[in-house]
Amino acid sequence: MTGDETAADETADVVLVPELYVGYPDVAFGGYVAGVLAERADAAGVKTVRVDFRGPVPVGVPVRIAGTADGGVELGDEGRPPLATAVLTELDLAVPAAPGWAESVAAAESFRTAPPPGLVDCFGCGLDRTPDRGLRQHCTPVPGRSVVACGWTPDPALADPDGLFPPELVWGALDCPGNWAGLLLGTQRAGAMTASLTATLLRPVAAAAPHISYAWVRSESGRKHTLGMALATADGELCAVGEALWLDPRQSPPA
Numbered sequence: 556m557t558g559d560e561t562a563a564d565e566t567a568d569v570v571l572v573p574e575l576y577v578g579y580p581d582v583a584f585g586g587y588v589a590g591v592l593a594e595r596a597d598a599a600g601v602k603t604v605r606v607d608f609r610g611p612v613p614v615g616v617p618v619r620i621a622g623t624a625d626g627g628v629e630l631g632d633e634g635r636p637p638l639a640t641a642v643l644t645e646l647d648l649a650v651p652a653a654p655g656w657a658e659s660v661a662a663a664e665s666f667r668t669a670p671p672p673g674l675v676d677c678f679g680c681g682l683d684r685t686p687d688r689g690l691r692q693h694c695t696p697v698p699g700r701s702v703v704a705c706g707w708t709p710d711p712a713l714a715d716p717d718g719l720f721p722p723e724l725v726w727g728a729l730d731c732p733g734n735w736a737g738l739l740l741g742t743q744r745a746g747a748m749t750a751s752l753t754a755t756l757l758r759p760v761a762a763a764a765p766h767i768s769y770a771w772v773r774s775e776s777g778r779k780h781t782l783g784m785a786l787a788t789a790d791g792e793l794c795a796v797g798e799a800l801w802l803d804p805r806q807s808p809p810a
Contacts, residue, residue, distance in 0.1 A: 585749040586730025590723025592641035653787040659706035666693035679731035687712035692731035704769035714762035732770035733782035733799040754797035765789040
């Protein structure tokens with residue numbers, strides 16, 4: 556794959572998300588966008604970052620990125636409400652132990668054998684995405700645990716020259732598991748959107764090494780669903796942790 560296909564163009568304070576990184580149709584994959592903004596907000600890569608989404612980010616279209624007075628960054632046209640913002644923050648998250656590798660692989664196979672309804676061609680969890688063109692976060696509930704999980708191996712085609720998964724793709728690997736936790740363990744409805752994503756990256760993620768993604772429901776209230784997510788090695792060592800707020804689509808009033 557060429558660099559143009561796999562990296563956001565951030566020249567001249569503009570971000571252009573390649574069409575490879577689509578979530579819902581014509582909308583950039585939220586986890587990837589969050590990771591791009593997080594890198595700008597936390598240049599040293601040692602802090603927790605919260606990204607709030609206020610509108611859909613397009614793919615294949617240059618979008619302005621700029622610093623903010625609070626030390627964060629925003630994405631969107633000057634003089635208009637931003638599409639997304641990122642700020643340094645703190646994350647107080649109790650993380651359950653990772654499921655075992657075998658049961659995480661079984662959960663992923665269950666997803667592929669009996670796919671949930673409403674799947675789209677999402678970079679994070681699209682069923683028809685090959686490993687070199689998607690993250691394949693195919694999470695389903697783990698028997699006896701209040702988590703969804705999947706066992707997967709980051710593909711070297713998506714890695715950087717050092718064989719490591721870029722931070723924006725680590726953020727991406729946290730996004731879809733939260734959605735599946737809300738849908739399969741909670742009351743979240745199909746078509747929900749990521750309203751915010753907060754993450755801390757704890758250690759590098761090596762491509763070609765097995766990893767476990769898992770997520771759980773933290774709280775729910777009406778349209779709002781707060782999910783916890785984690786990415787671990789096959790031995791259960793945490794690589795990244797996060798929290799997401801997903802919002803159900805608004806229901807149309809009765810005719």
